[in-house]
Amino acid sequence: MDANSILERRACVTGIGQSAIGRRLGINPLELTLDSCVAAVEDAGLEMSDIDGLVTYPGAAGPSGFSGAGAVQVHEALRLKLGWHDSGIEAPGQLGSVIKACLAVAAGLARHVLCFRSVWEGTAQGTKGRAGLMPGGGGRGNFRASGFSEWTLPFSAPSAAVWIAMFAQRHFHLYGTTREQMAQIALNARANAALNPDAIYRDPMTMDDYMSARLISTPFGLFDCDVPCDGSTAFVISHVDAARDLRHTPVRVEAVGTALLGRPSWDQFDDLSTMANRDAGAQLWTRTELTPSDVDIVEAYDGFSFLTMSWLEALGLVPVGESGPFVEGGQRIARDGELPLNTHGGQLSAGRLHGYGFLHEAVLQLRGEAGERQVTRKQPQVGIAAAGGGNTCGCLLLTRE
């Protein structure tokens, strides 16, 4: 492919910002969102008046707490003047919104796009746990299921935990993957979270803790599931020509993956031992001269632990079916291992910031600004931020300029 036609390379990450993050902050979600937006613009060294693009995932929609704020609310609150704006959930994963921003700056519709993702699931679920986030309030009534939920809710399978558990079970069946192997995703996340002052769970976790935790939906136990929280993450995506002389050295977007060749379905996908990340991951490597062996750090979605293993295979970092043996023992994926993974603690320990947390961490690591948890064996030059699972996945290959 002609490098000039790979338009995402005209984009870079110039600013990152996060609000307070916590289990139940009791702070208005729009306020959290604005906190992260202001922080990202300031981090870029820009004025709010420089922002001429806005995008978010999923927009003001979805079940309770799933979206802390929509694009229109932020547009209005910050009185932005926009050349381009967009939001929506039907995208290549949560980071699909950031990929759209890259294309918007490449197309000249904007020069500096503010991207944000806010969650308020910690407060929204209240004291009812995840049941508080279920359709119909998780209770009785005249509610009838339609759309996708028509095919899952009547069978008492309302959660992605159950749907993704069946992908994991298929992988376990085909390749002999084990819970002890999968545990390393959770243990590695917790070990990294210990060095992340913003992480939600920082106390040490042992294999015994993992194996003795209550089962949720086999093969998933409690510690295979991420932690609902309140918080917001924002980025400024700038055109490379507009990124010079800003506060930080930009983190370049080398390539993105957005493909979905399989059916856009959780239970009808052609091969349930993989998922949409198979197609997005393969596409990413068709858009760069770099190869998986060039990758220094991976920040890959862990809404459920198995998803990270799935991403390792989908991104060609590990042969198909071999993510279990690869993560076994945890040494390879540790911060000082050959492929440092989810260096901030992932969503499993740092909180369910829903995709954006991975890009935030990748930028920090590539800048060399990750503090105590900075990968130091070698300053990372090439990183991946990947988000999503099931039928909705997208990824970015990033380089330090």
Add this chain to the structure above:
Amino acid sequence: MANTEVPFRILPELNDTSGFFWKSGEDGQLRFLRCGECGTRLHPPQPMCYVEHSKNLAPEPVSGRGRVHSFSINYQPWMPGPELPFVVAIVEIEEDPRVRLTTNIVGCAPEDVAVGMPVRVTFEHHSDEGGDVWLPLFEPDPDADANSKSDAATRKGE
């Protein structure tokens, strides 16, 4: 393991496209939409076949037999529903393994469910003001050849 009490369920909306599927069990038969031109079975139902874009589609009964493609034993009380733990599964139907449905496995202990297990349909009838619904659940198929494990052939590394 007798499943005597019908658990609470959130029922599907009965609409023009898929209402037939949820009412199919009234006569004990499972039906999928099938294209009258090319024979493709469509699930979930669509207004048009994806192969040649024909609208000549009609529900057609299948044997009701299938295999467990994958499953999960659910311990989490997400909402009112079957007694815990219960099994959520993706079943592929005998006539075309590409046609699958998310369902529950009943009539056996959860720990006895395995990938590749032969199963057959059994319907759970619900009645309320939104219209009667027959949910297709699956139970172990006593008529299946116990030694037939065609799914194991797909297992890699053996």
